Amino acid sequence: MQVRVEGYDWSRYNGKQKKSVPLDKLNWDGAALHTDDAYIRVCRDKGSLNPDNCSPTKHYQR
Secondary structure (H helix, E strand, O other), X not given: OEEEEOOOOOEEOOOOXXXXXXXXXXXXXXHHXXXXXXXXXXXXXXXXXXXXXXXXXXXXXX
16 A cells, blocks of 8 residues: 655555555644644555556545
8 A cells, every 4th residue: 555645755554464554643743733634545565576556546635
């Protein structure tokens, strides 16, 4: 799973194979708490030699 907030690069949260990824991760950057836009996408890691497959990016706005 990859998450990005306004003004920052993608943050990757890896899971284990055939398991779910918990969504209760916290980023402790104070500036990231005051953004209005967030983006999320799910990617499948195919290894170092092949590109990842990612879902369309969802945009959330507060």
